[in-house]
Amino acid sequence: MNKTVQMLPPPHPFLYEDAVRRALREDLGRAGDLTTDAIVSTGEEAVATIVARAEGRIAGLDVALYAFRCLDAHLDANVQISDGRDAEAGERLAVIHGSARAVLSAERTALNFLGRLCGVATATRGVVAAVAPYGAKVVCTRKTTPGLRLLEKYAVRAGGGANHRFGLDDAVLIKDNHRLIAGGLTEAVRRVRRHIGHMVKVEVEVDTLSELEEALRLGVDAVLLDNMPVETLTQGVRMAKGKALTEASGGITPENAAAIAAAGVDLLSLGWITHSAPALDVSLDLALRV
Secondary structure, eight states, X not given: XXXXXXXXXXXXXXXXXXXXXXXXXXXXXXXXXXXXXXXXXXXXXXXXXXXXSSOEEOOOHHHHHHHHHHHOTTOEEEESSOTTSEEOTTOEEEEEEEEHHHHHHHHHHHHHHHHHHHHHHHHHHHHHHHHGGGTOEEEOOSOOOTTOHHHHHHHHHHTTOBOOOSSTTSSEEEOHHHHHHHTSHHHHHHHHHHHSOTTOOEEEEESSHHHHHHHHHTTOSEEEEESOOHHHHHHHHHHHTTTSXXXXXXXXXXXXXXXXXXXXXXXXXXXXXXXTOOOOOEEEEEEEOO
């Protein structure tokens, strides 16, 4: 194991602090942690270990630690397995020292983020390994948890995948409904090019090889080959070679990803890795500081 993603800079806290604070506010509610506040004295301190209960790829450890630090600004953390690395079941990810109240009150929020993001990274890692022999990249989609897109897309990178567009504002993707309203693919592309700047790339979703042929004549940057059988995908890749980037999308799962990658596409986009990946089992073991 111990395969890692090289040079994975964590997201800046500015980009996730609002999400973490909202989650803590949701959990603490109007009266705080009634159980912990009643049982644990203000000055009591604790040592806690964050543990992976199942094997997986780690992502979101800094986010989890930020949840604890929101309640204890002086909390000390010793990270033992960082984001982008694999952990075996039972391995320690980090040891934290700080206010016992803060550790207990932030525990669930921290583990919710960590388990979710590790799950996305682990799912991505599996698909990346399956398609590796074919040289295709695995990319995510906009099918993300509302409010967590930046973090889930970061977890995809931790799993060895890459990111598709982050939102509607960073690239053009002309889909079937856009074509319908415009009256056709050619007119849709014409309207887009009149509207966007020179730095914005244009991708077109196509369902058939005849639509692909039209898109290639228009000189688009990328073509999304939607729900095509492998045989049709293979033909589409040949047609687009040297003309546009090819992306397979629609109905791709960990089970069929390798067969689709074998068609020769440049990219496989999977909503599954963000909307259906199971959370990794992570836990926190507490001991009082002596």
